[in-house]
Amino acid sequence: MKRARVVVVGAGVVGLSTAVCIAETLPLCSVTVVAEKFSPDTTSDGAAGILISEFFPDIPLARQRQWFKDSFDHLFAIVQSESSPEAGVMLSSGCQIFPEVPADTKPYWSDFVIGFRLMTDRELKRFPNHKFGQAFTTIKCECSSYLLWLEKRFRKAGGLVQQRKVNSLEELSISYDIIVNCSGLGSKSLVGDAEVYPVRGQVLKMEAPWLHHFVRVADGKTYIYPGIRSVTVGGTRQDGDWRLQLDEGDTESVLQRCTRLEPSLSQAKVLCEWVGLRPGRRSPRVERELVQLRGCRVPMVHNYGHGGSGITLSWGTALEAVGLVRQCLHEMPLKSNL
Known part of the structure; x- marks a missing residue:
């Protein structure tokens, strides 16, 4: 049987995850990733990579739970394998703290991380400006390693790459029969999605090998994430801000906020600074449609708009996207020149 030609647009963590899933599970597809930027130049490369998800109001809770669970299970299997060092995937223990007791003290993803519990009063004394906290073990993904590992896995599955x-x-x-759009912020222009907007993030990589536990303030703007080679310290969540230049004021703010949580950071060396634009959207778009192109109706699958939860949900939404591609295959008459 002739193979359907599938193109995945985008080589960030969502694009490569989707491409790997399609290439490995749908042998009737020839899969190509096309992107302007590959690692180390993608937005995903600078991401902190910790598996904690925000809640999306327009997505059914059961669907969000499945995305998180599938992603966690996938990465946890890597943690327990010999591929862990190469893929840059590790377990990470720490806490999420709140200035006030939240309305929801147990987020939906608490069922999937390891050892989730509420922090004791004694533990919270370490953070005098915070009244509530959660302690747990999750997964941290060093994306500069993980993206290269994904690309290698994709090529091994027969995938092709075009920059x-x-x-x-x-x-x-x-040239292609099915288009899979994982272009992130690029979807604003590529498919005319006015709901997509940049969420500017600025982080520092610091040398602080004595730190082993993460600390995250619940609004997601202040965090300390120890990794394999450095500690990611952040950050900013500036909606609608397209600036890719470093902002000295943001750097000072990050250092002040994080040193207040972890005073020993004042002795740490700044290795580098990074700015990236997350693909913000009220909710991720994971769906299929038929688009009219050159007089033909072409099946298209969308998988973008994850905001700051790209790595956290990437494998889960990739698996759902594969199901949508499979539906396209069942419904489309393959072109005679395949």
Whole structure:
């Protein structure tokens, strides 16, 4: 049987995860990843990579739970394998703290991380400006390693890679039968999604090998995440901000906030600073549609808009996207020149 030609647009963690899932589970597909930027130049490369998810109001809770569980299970299997060092995936223990007791003291993902519990009063004394906390073990993903590992796995599954900018969907319809859009913030122009907006993030990588436990303030703007080679210290969540230049004021703010939580950071060396634009959206878009291109109806699957939860939900939404591609295969008459 002739193979369907599938193109995945985007080589961040969502794009590569989706491409790997398609290539490994749908042998009737020939899969190509096309992107302007690959690691180390993607937004995912600078991400902190800790598995903690925000809640999306327009997505059914059961669906969000499945995305998180699938992603956690996938990465946990890597943690327990010989691939862990190469993939840059590790267990990470720590706490999430709140200035006031939240309405929801137990987030939906607490069922899937390891050892979730509420912090004791004694533990909270370490953070005098915070009245509530959660302690647990989750997974940290060093994306600069993980993306290369994913690409290697994709190529091993027969996947092809092209580095070039995609200016329009029309140019893809000539060579491919199914388009999978994982272009993140690029979806604003590529598919005209006005709901997509940049969420500017600025972080520091610091040398502080004595730190072994993460600390995250619940609003997601202040965090300390020890990793394999450095500690990621952040951050910012600036909606609608397209600036990719480093901001000295943001750097000072990050250092002040994080040193207040962990005073020993004042002795740490700053290794580098990084700015990236997360693909913000009220809720991720994981769905399929038929688009009219060059007089033909072309099946298209979307998987983008994860905001700061890209790594956290990447494998889960990739698996759902594979199901949507499978539906496209069942419903489309393959072109005669396949």
